[in-house]
Amino acid sequence: xxxxxxxxxxxxxxxxxxxxxxxxxxxxxxxxxxxxxxxxxxxxxxxxxxxxxxxxxxxxxxxxxxxxxxxxxxxxxxxxxxxxxxxxxxxxxxxxxxxxxxxxxxxxxxxxxxxxxxxxxxxxxxxxxxxxxxxxxxxxxx
Amino acid sequence: xxxxxxxxxxxxxxxxxxxxxxxxxxxxxxxxxxxxxxxxxxxxxxxxxxxxxxxxxxxxxxxxxxxxxxxxxxxxxxxxxxxxxxxxxxxxxxxxxxxxxxxxxxxxxxxxxxxxxxxxxxxxxxxxxxxxxxxxxxxxx
Numbered sequence: 495x496x497x498x499x500x501x502x503x504x505x506x507x508x509x510x511x512x513x514x515x516x517x518x519x520x521x522x523x524x525x526x527x528x529x530x531x532x533x534x535x536x537x538x539x540x541x542x543x544x545x546x547x548x549x550x551x552x553x554x555x556x557x558x559x560x561x562x563x564x565x566x567x568x569x570x571x572x573x574x575x576x577x578x579x580x581x582x583x584x585x586x587x588x589x590x591x592x593x594x595x596x597x598x599x600x601x602x603x604x605x606x607x608x609x610x611x612x613x614x615x616x617x618x619x620x621x622x623x624x625x626x627x628x629x630x631x632x633x634x635x636x
Numbered sequence: 637x638x639x640x641x642x643x644x645x646x647x648x649x650x651x652x653x654x655x656x657x658x659x660x661x662x663x664x665x666x667x668x669x670x671x672x673x674x675x676x677x678x679x680x681x682x683x684x685x686x687x688x689x690x691x692x693x694x695x696x697x698x699x700x701x702x703x704x705x706x707x708x709x710x711x712x713x714x715x716x717x718x719x720x721x722x723x724x725x726x727x728x729x730x731x732x733x734x735x736x737x738x739x740x741x742x743x744x745x746x747x748x749x750x751x752x753x754x755x756x757x758x759x760x761x762x763x764x765x766x767x768x769x770x771x772x773x774x775x776x777x
Contacts, residue, residue, distance in 0.1 A: 515714075547710075599689070601689055605688075605694060609690060609693055
């Protein structure tokens with residue numbers, strides 16, 4: 495890790511709906527304290543929040559690692575969970591496997607992954623069924 | 637699906653500082669009660685009405701007021717993440733203490749209204765969509 499790099503990891507627990515969103519809130523507060531542009535912070539925060547809600551709704555546990563360099567902000571999300579059998583299908587707006595309980599929270603409408611992609615400059619998703627899913631989301635400073 | 641309206645007609649450019657809505661305007665329009673609102677409440681740039689928080693994250697812009705029939709802590713977290721000006725809980729639903737406590741903690745003004753979501757959204761649409769730039773002094777919520 496270079497001196498110009500900030501790294502912080504947040505643990506996220508699956509099905510903990512009371513605390514869902516705390517990691518993303520922490521990420522947003524950290525970026526605000528760094529004095530980054532509000533437009534960039536909002537994009538990162540929305541992408542992080544969607545990813546965190548997905549993790550809480552579907553996975554057993556996971557981590558969200560915030561990495562800030564002079565050039566970009568990256569969030570690496572790794573979870574232990576059921577994985578995604580068909581990523582292309584999951585990326586389609588409106589496709590969802592959410593339960594009624596998840597929908598009662600106001601999520602699970604099949605907009606999460608497309609909204610992450612919309613708010614980031616680079617977005618990579620990999621998944622293994624019955625193992626877990628990994629997202630790497632990057633927003634450039636300029 | 638959510639619906640949005642912005643101040644100063646259909647474009648953000650029309651909302652000059654003197655024409656910006658206050659939360660007092662919003663509260664009056666929906667016959668609302670302030671459950672928590674700080675003295676330095678932000679100005680309102682538009683309105684979004686939705687029960688799906690993912691739709692809010694797609695459609696809302698900073699400074700929007702969220703009108704919703706959904707009542708839980710995720711509404712407050714969504715409002716904070718998306719830099720919304722306030723939340724109006726419609727349909728007269730009881731708002732639990734943990735929701736109000738989180739709103740206070742995250743500095744998100746919250747109001748309760750007995751109007752239906754349709755009625756509240758309609759009144760705010762009329763207020764926001766027809767408000768000319770430069771109209772009226774700002775009031776405190």
